[in-house]
Amino acid sequence: MDNKVSLQHYVTGAELANALINECSWFIHVMPDIATLRANARRITDLAEAIETVQRPEAFYSQTGLYEFQYTKQDSALGLALRRIELLHAGADLPFLAAADLRFLPGEWTLVIGESGSGKTSLLKAINGLWAHGRGTIAMPRHVRTLYAAQDVKLQAVSLKDLVCLPDAAEDYPDTRVAVALHEAGLGELIDELLKDGRDGQSWDLLLSGGQKQKLVLARILLLRPGLLFLDEATSALDTQAVYAFHQAIRDHCPEATVIAVMHDVSPIRSASGADFFDSVLAVENGRAEKTPIAAWRQAEAG
Template sequence: MNEPITPASRIASKEKFRKTVRQFVSITRAFFKSERRVKARGLLILLVVLSVAYTGIIVVISYAGRDLMTAIERKNTHGYWEAIGRYAITFVAAVLINVYYRWTQETLALLWREWLTQHLIKRYFNNRAYYRLRGSESIDNPDQRISEDVRNFTADSLTYALMLVQSVMTLIGFFGVLWGISGLLVGVALIYAAFGTFMCIVIGRRLVSLQYDKYQKEADMRYGLVRIRDNAESIAFYRGEKREHRDLIHRLSAIVGNMRTIIFWNRNLGFFRNSYNYLALILPILIVAPMFMNGSKPFGVVTQTIESFAQVLGAVSLVANNFEDLSTYLAGVQRLGILWDDLDEFDAEEERSARESQQQIEEVGNAVRLCKLTVLTPDKAKVLAKELTFELNPNQSLMIMGPSGSGKSSVLRTIAGLWTGGVGALERPALQHLMFLPQRPYMIPGSLRDQLRYPDHDCSADDDTIRRVVEQVNLTDVLNRVEGDLDRVIDWTNILSLGEQQRVSFARLFLRRPKFAFLDEATSALDEDNQKRLYQLVRESGIGFISVGHRETLVQFHEHILRLESVGGWVLRRHEELPVESETSRQTGV
């Protein structure tokens, strides 16, 4: 478990730490320069003021305690009650300051969390980063980073920042107290704290990477449980309980193994930290007790020394006293920082693509035109269609066919801009004038009205229009299930069959009426009568469309047929006509 620390690993560790600091500064600066900067800066200033005031009160309380103990030692009744009065006043002030200090801290943390979460969610959807992050090697579980890691980051960042401020104020306030008693006390406190911090870093540095792995493994476990819930029916049909059980146990074993290692390193760190803390209790007494016994210092000074030494030692031992929590915090900052940096890349994706990519996309035309567009997989390792060329005007239709894995859906992804690694020219209307119907439609939480209007929540279609479209796509039975109430909320994902969900998808199409529709196996779960009915409705609507499918019965509804073949080849022909252009012939000699 104890891995050797080589010069290379030491350099990598320093570089990672510098990167973490840079990411922290970047995230923090963005918040305090945001539209909420006035309120954020005001709360931060108030926190600093309250922190200084709290430290001052603690110093005053130390003197009140000293006078109280001295009065008791000397049996001074008048001095005793005076000290009690001063102590009571400072006690009330300390309570008020401490309560408002925590209230201000929690308010600022909540404001920061709200802004940062909204900011990351906006960037998560910007340029479809949520889609492109799927399967990312550098970012696992972005959902956890946006929710849990943001919450921990905002709360803990303020906590440690304020601990640092308080440590500085405490050091300033009690430094003079200790120096007035004995300069030796100050030197011992500084040397002892420096030694403790150094040893904690040496012993516990491995905890940062272990805590990072802990975040990932815990998130993987939660994702596995959510995946089972979302796919419960498929698992039940396959009787895949044993396989899923084995997968969850494997994920749990990874968590347990990681936690065993964390416990091991916490044990080693605990040996030192406990020894360090217990020794700190006796050090000031060893120095000041002889002064009391020889009569040079009163007994109250002894109690004040113990308290003041503890305050100074705590201030300069911030890292040593909180190393375990700091290791968890730094791991969270690293995870959030990686997401922040990667989203920066997606923010600039369109600009970078315009500068670097050979693929040109124009969103100004009313037609879909591909000119020598080579469709590639995202990793650019495989050519799916080479120099694909066709033009589809409004009111026209195209059917894409071919064997499984030939890249039929990939052509649609490239036209939609989900895949940007292609080479060539692509012209299409702007995305708001396009609509894509997948094989398995997405059912949102909400009412039937919400389902049919998705994704245009502000769709102006009235109830009569919605009911007419529902009847057209043969969903009257679904409307009857909710007794005609378009606003009734039920679990549509589990209530509707896949065929009904596909008809909901077509209803969305007819309510939105885009210029072009892209149907990716959009009727695979429908019988031929329903399929024919829907395709006839699409043709009558005047919406241009491109379909992907395997059924030969779909051919009759399309004017053009594009058949993808092996090694990037393709054949384009009009329905019931000979090929008008063959990339296979040109590229492979067939």
């Protein structure tokens, strides 16, 4: 120590250091627990802030881009109206899809067509308040129930009856009505298992095929009878005959519903009798969405 620390001071200092360590040993042992508690407290705080944020989607979306959508209600006799719609990606200044003025009248069926990635699903999401960036006015029909059916169906681990009745409570519907809806959707073989949450320890999400899941969504539609229905590739897992049956069931049981459907394969757009299911076509192409009567669209396709 270059004669700067005596042996007495060294021994005394070492004893004091050991005493200090012994006195603080409890703190050393609990430090990992304190760090974990602090991290968990931060996670809980972040979760609370996220819960608060999602209550204000406009403010959340505006953090990463333009959000100027206006959602209003109008007389149900006027149907659904879109005015000056522009859809953007996060951080972009120019829209990838625009639509001037679109109107969907009560009971009208509209087929949405376009290349993959053209913005068909994005438009449906924007109408339902699920698209993050853009501008425009969406006037929804007042007092009309809306149902959005997506291509990929994820089923919760609940009873089959619960799955058909969602988002309503299963107690709101008698078993017989739910059973009839399953039968009309082509799932009559599952009626005996209506109150079960699966089979052999597996949930319905694992037991049902893609086509069966889409038929289950059809059963939900037939039970809830929405007045405004969005079908986003909702029949992609069904064969041609099942697609006919899917649309015909909606025609028969929801005759006043406004239907807007995205489809890649447009071959089954006519019923078995040859009548058109759809009244109009909304073509999404080159960043524009334009709506025409189906007769005019057929003529243009033929020409």
